[in-house]
Amino acid sequence: YVELLxxxxxxxxAPVPVNARLHPSELAWILDHCRASLLFASEDLTAAxxxxxxxxxxxxxxxxxxxxxxxxxxxREIEPVAADDLAWLFYTSGTTGRPKxxxxxxxxxxxxxxxxxxxxxxxxxxxxxxxAAPLSHGSGLYILPHAAAGAVQVVPESGGFxxxxxxxxxxxxxxxxxxxxxxxxxRLVDHARRHAAxxxxxxxxxxxxxxxxxxxxxxxxxxxxxxxxxxYGQGESPMTITALDKRAHADTGHPRWRERLRSAGTxxxxxEVRIADEEGRTLPEGEVGEILxxxxxxxxxxxxxxxxxxxTMGDGWLRTGDLGTxxxxxxxxxxxxxxxxxxxxxxxxxxxxxxxxxxxxxGVREVSVIGIPDREWGExxxxxxxxxxxxxxxxxxxxxxxxxxRFKRPRRYLFLxxxxxxxxxxxxxxxxxxxxxxxxxxx
Numbered sequence: 001y002v003e004l005l006x007x008x009x010x011x012x013x014a015p016v017p018v019n020a021r022l023h024p025s026e027l028a029w030i031l032d033h034c035r036a037s038l039l040f041a042s043e044d045l046t047a048a049x050x051x052x053x054x055x056x057x058x059x060x061x062x063x064x065x066x067x068x069x070x071x072x073x074x075x076r077e078i079e080p081v082a083a084d085d086l087a088w089l090f091y092t093s094g095t096t097g098r099p100k101x102x103x104x105x106x107x108x109x110x111x112x113x114x115x116x117x118x119x120x121x122x123x124x125x126x127x128x129x130x131x132a133a134p135l136s137h138g139s140g141l142y143i144l145p146h147a148a149a150g151a152v153q154v155v156p157e158s159g160g161f162x163x164x165x166x167x168x169x170x171x172x173x174x175x176x177x178x179x180x181x182x183x184x185x186x187r188l189v190d191h192a193r194r195h196a197a198x199x200x201x202x203x204x205x206x207x208x209x210x211x212x213x214x215x216x217x218x219x220x221x222x223x224x225x226x227x228x229x230x231x232y233g234q235g236e237s238p239m240t241i242t243a244l245d246k247r248a249h250a251d252t253g254h255p256r257w258r259e260r261l262r263s264a265g266t267x268x269x270x271x272e273v274r275i276a277d278e279e280g281r282t283l284p285e286g287e288v289g290e291i292l293x294x295x296x297x298x299x300x301x302x303x304x305x306x307x308x309x310x311x312t313m314g315d316g317w318l319r320t321g322d323l324g325t326x327x328x329x330x331x332x333x334x335x336x337x338x339x340x341x342x343x344x345x346x347x348x349x350x351x352x353x354x355x356x357x358x359x360x361x362x363g364v365r366e367v368s369v370i371g372i373p374d375r376e377w378g379e380x381x382x383x384x385x386x387x388x389x390x391x392x393x394x395x396x397x398x399x400x401x402x403x404x405x406r407f408k409r410p411r412r413y414l415f416l417x418x419x420x421x422x423x424x425x426x427x428x429x430x431x432x433x434x435x436x437x438x439x440x441x442x443x
Contacts, residue, residue, distance in 0.1 A: 001135050002143055002153050004040055012079030014086040016101075017136035020159075024050030030091050031056060034101055034303060040067075083107040089303055090137075092235040101303030102235040109144055111270040111296035112240045116145040119243040119268040120229055121204045125150035127175035132161040132184070138209065139179040141238050146177070163191035170201035177204040181425040182212040189216075189223045199224050204246065206231055208239070210426055211334075211352055213359045217249075217261055226250035232264040232334065233297075236318050240268050240297035242332045256329075263331040264324070271295030275326060280315070283325075288335055288348075291324045292317040323350070340429060342371035344379045349408050351381075357403045358383060358410075363391035366419050368427045369410065372436050383410035384432050386419060 008015040016034050018027055020042075031039065032053035039059045041049065046061055060067045081087075088104040117123070129146045131154065133139040143153060154173055156165050161184055170176055180188070185207050191197055202224065208231040220228055229246050233239040244265030251257050267273040274282050275289040283289040298318045301309035312319050323335040335341075335350040342349040351369035358367045366386040371379035385396070393413040400409035420431040 001140075001155065005140070005143065006147075009081075009087065010078050011076065012081055012085075014089055016089040016091070017140055018091070019134045019136045020045055021134070024048055028053055030099065030101075034089055081106055083110070084300070088141075088238075090235045090238065090299075100235075100305055100308055102238075102299045103301055103303055104235075104238055104299055107296055108238060108299055109141075112141065112238050113145045113148055115240050115243075115268040115270045115297065116142070117149075119265075120206060120231060120245060121177065123149035123151050123177070124175065126152070127177065127203065128152040128154050128173035129177045129179070130154045130156065130166060130169060130173065131179075132156055132166055133179050133181065138239060142177075142179050142206070151175075151177075161187075163188050163197075164195070167191065167195075167197040167199065170199065174201040175203045176201055177206065178202065179206045179208075181209045182207055182216060183210070183421075183425045185212070185220055185228070186216055189219050192223050199227075202227055204229055208232060211355070213356055214258070214261055215360055221249070230265060232332070234318075234320055236299050236312065236320075237271065237293050237295075237297045238299075240271060241273060241291070241293050241320070242266055243268050244331075259327075260331055263327070263333050265332065266330050267332070268297070271297050273332065274317075275324060276317075280317070285326045285328055288323055288325045290338060291320045291322045291332070291334070293320060294318060340370070342369075342379050342381055344371070344374070344381065344407065345377045347407055349381060354381065354383065354400070354404065354408055354410065357400055358385065358396060360403075361391070361396060361399050363388040364396070366427075368419055368429060368432060370429050370432050370436075372412075372433075380412065381408065381410045382412045382414060382436065384414045384416055384419060386416055 005015055016030065016036055018030055028050060032055060035055045037055060037057045039056055040062065041059060042062045060070065084105050084107055086103050087106045087109050090102040090104050091099040092102060123146055128151055129142055131139045146153060152173060154169065156162065156169065158165055185205060192199055205227055206229050212230065217228065226246055226249050228249050230244040231239050232242045234241065242265040244263060248260060248265065254260070272294050274292050275287065276282055276292050277289050294317045298313065301313065321338050323338050323341060325333050325335065327333065336352050340351050342351060354369045355367050358364050364385060364387050368384045370382050370384065372382050374380035396413060397409060420428040422428055
């Protein structure tokens with residue numbers, strides 16, 4: 001995979017990395033949308049490809065005679081590219097609808113790489129990154145800073161995330177970095193606790209892509225040490241909006257240390273970040289508004305979607321769709337997705353705040369808070385919960401009443417065996433809303 005990605009750039013082509021765990025219909029949609037002409041796939045995946053769009057001229061199976069002929073052919077000269085040429089067509093994870101193709105340029109990737117060294121973590125020659133998360137997204141983007149620093153790229157034999165496999169790899173690759181979603185970090189911590197696994201060789205875990213709750217951070221620090229760094233980014237500003245580095249995680253003597261652990265850190269060096277109201281006016285510190293970003297990390301637009309481009313970044317500022325606020329020291333606190341904000345009786349309720357409280361309950365394993373229509377209040381708070389046996393609504397209601405304002409607490413609990421997630425581990429709130437869509441408005 002790494003060789004193919006670098007070969008595309010050498011030849012002046014724009015790769016479209018796609019998660020192998022997507023449904024064949026999702027893959028076909030992306031290939032058709034970007035009008036891909038060539039597809040590389042491993043042999044074990046070709047049987048599941050299904051009907052492919054007519055735009056494809058050829059599918060090359062890794063290890064096939066056609067692939068080997070290409071791999072052993074005389075090398076061609078490197079193709080010159082400009083900074084603003086398309087370098088990576090990045091299809092967003094589509095948690096709220098069809099994915100959009102963010103057009104990442106070479107300028108964007110260069111900015112991301114520089115910012116990693118300054119704001120996220122240092123890399124020494126001979127260090128390693130273990131790609132246990134999908135290479136089509138965050139982990140794959142981090143090929144670049146590690147290649148630039150002379151680090152080793154390690155892909156586990158399983159091709160995915162297995163805590164036991166990962167801990168077994170660490171002694172061979174000291175100075176290891178891992179990019180992980182918070183759910184993956186939690187599984188690592190759980191495995192290390194149950195099996196007394198040695199994480200000494202683990203240098204850094206860069207986490208992002210979903211909220212990391214304070215209770216989970218505490219557990220990770222206790223079991224793995226202060227090896228975590230957080231990044232906040234989007235496909236439209238890949239891995240590069242704000243960062244909270246390892247030093248901030250370990251700064252236990254700071255009077256606002258616990259508070260800062262709840263933040264997404266400070267703006268990375270290659271971009272500007274501000275908080276704006278609905279008219280785009282900058283808001284003062286402490287006020288909640290939409291997070292806007294501009295700089296060399298921000299993509300110029302979406303593939304063949306001028307309307308979405310104009311709507312999202314038409315004036316040069318990327319509208320992230322996330323709600324947040326800055327404190328006096330410049331730390332960004334993400335409140336929620338603007339689409340997930342619940343407005344009940346005219347009051348704003350941020351699902352993440354309610355989720356944070358519920359996750360402190362020892363019997364709650366996972367939770368996602370959404371709003372459902374309510375005739376009287378506009379929306380009503382619903383908590384979708386994966387809980388230990390015996391945990392019920394009355395117990396959780398009392399837990400919330402003791403910790404947050406009464407109007408914020410869930411008025412209904414939906415207990416599930418698992419929360420729906422996409423191929424990148426993000427909770428699909430749209431599926432939870434769809435599950436409740438058949439219920440009549442309350443009130």
